[in-house]
Amino acid sequence: MHAWLDSHNRREPQEALLLRMLKLSEEVGEVAEAVIGATGQNPRKGTTHTWDDVQSELCDVIVTAMVALRTLTPDAAAVLAAHLRHVDARAKIVSPPTG
Template identity: 40%
Template sequence: MKSETDVATVWAMLGDITRWIDQQSPADDDTARTMRIVKIGEEFGEVCEVLLAPGPQDKPELIKELCDVILTAGVALHTVDRDAQQRFAQALVWPSDFPDQPVTSLVLKVGHAYGTVCQALVGVTAYNPRKGASHTKDDLAASLCEVIRATAAVLDDVAQEPHRTFVDNLGRVHERSLGVVRLS
């Protein structure tokens, strides 16, 4: 990100959104972590849906969905490690350091990174009895950062001002989240 102030503000906003989700959808820590990781997959699917739609590419919708992937991965990272602000800052870099590639190739990198998040989640929870606890929370956090980094590379490729675009999108979600009262 551009400055330490930006990082601190963005990380604080992600923390606010994480706490809001915790209040609105109470769940134990393991369930919350798992559902936030599943949510990244949902957002990634929406990126793919925009890219696969017939006709000309809806660039504003693609940009919005990419921002949502970064935001959702940021919330998941905040859930896994509330002290990961510096890691988040290192992952969210513009301009990206990815080589110049077509958008679809960059999106495939996001999908691959999400697969490593899922692999790390299975390893952290020891869900696979053959492998047991094969990953740590640190591995999971590193994989989430890779999703953020790869998605930032796509956003860098399609948005004029990726940093400002992401911060603006985060601001809208932050305002909407903190201003909504859930109806039972």
């Protein structure tokens, strides 16, 4: 996805990076819109989305975040894996013991 977007990019690298970061806000807004639509919270519109729509929008956030991360570093997968290990270790520290 990163390579495809780069092949269609006509912006300077720094501007492309900033725009990819802003794209995350757009995608998160679409998650919010889908949740509002799935719960029927807008009385004028009613129920306009499903929870499958919310899942799809969340996936778009993940893809967009990975593209942005890859734009920052060619080692995006390694950076994510290291961060997940850190989050997992932190979760084990704050989780109450089981048993």
